[in-house]
Amino acid sequence: MKGEMRGRPSIQLTVPGSLRYRQVAVRVVAEAARMVSEGTSEPPVNGADGYDLRNPFDSAFVSAFAEIFNNIAIHAYQRTATGAIELIITIGEDYLEVEIRDDGVAFDLDAVAPLALDELHEGGMGIHIARTMLDELHYEAGPPNLWRLRKALPVASASDTPSGSTLTMS
Numbered sequence: 013m014k015g016e017m018r019g020r021p022s023i024q025l026t027v028p029g030s031l032r033y034r035q036v037a038v039r040v041v042a043e044a045a046r047m048v049s050e051g052t053s054e055p056p057v058n059g060a061d062g063y064d065l066r067n068p069f070d071s072a073f074v075s076a077f078a079e080i081f082n083n084i085a086i087h088a089y090q091r092t093a094t095g096a097i098e099l100i101i102t103i104g105e106d107y108l109e110v111e112i113r114d115d116g117v118a119f120d121l122d123a124v125a126p127l128a129l130d131e132l133h134e135g136g137m138g139i140h141i142a143r144t145m146l147d148e149l150h151y152e153a154g155p156p157n158l159w160r161l162r163k164a165l166p167v168a169s170a171s172d173t174p175s176g177s178t179l180t181m182s
Contacts, residue, residue, distance in 0.1 A: 023101040029114060030093035031085045034078065037099060041077045041110060044101045045070040048108045048165065072145040073108055073163050079138035080112060080149075080159055088116025088157060098156075107147075107164040118153035 025040055027033035042065065049069040065071040081097065089095050098113040124139045142149050148162035 020102045020104055023099070023103070025099045025101070026096050027099075028093050029085055029089040029095040029097045029116060031082065031091075032093070033097075034081050034085065037081055037097065038074060038078055040099070041101065042070060042074045044103050044110075045073045045108055047103050048106070051105070069163065069165055073161070076142035076145040076149070076161060076163075077110060079142045080161065083138050084112065084114045084116060084157075084159075087119065088114050090117065107162060109160065109162040112159040112161070113154075113156040115155050116157060118155075118157050120153070121149075121151040 100111040150160040
């Protein structure tokens with residue numbers, strides 16, 4: 013069913029495969045992350061035009077997404093903006109999942125070597141950043157190429173509750 017993925021409501025967005033459209037996609041993903049982290053589909057009370065990434069869940073997901081979007085625009089489409097980037101965003105009660113499809117040049121995700129922490133890198137960090145910020149980063153070479161980014165909300169623990177409050181788990 014269009015607009016649903018695995019029985020959950022989904023948002024679909026297609027943008028040109030160019031860095032020029034990155035902020036459009038990032039804003040949509042940031043709002044989806046806010047909906048998950050705040051547990052609401054209501055718009056923010058402040059009505060600000062920007063997005064607020066103070067929540068660690070939101071900032072981690074948006075940072076990872078932006079890195080993958082950059083890689084698609086720069087490497088898969090080789091900065092030519094000749095193709096599209098399609099997003100399917102699934103907003104779960106306690107997770108966010110974004111599938112990204114493109115028809116650019118494929119690559120081997122498994123060939124990305126682990127990061128040597130004793131070396132200073134100026135570039136090539138996008139995959140490493142995304143891997144550390146997400147619960148799942150999956151890639152299938154196409155066409156179309158398919159990325160799946162997934163992150164669940166952290167499970168609250170007793171140390172996460174304010175002093176004097178109680179945490180009940182069912």
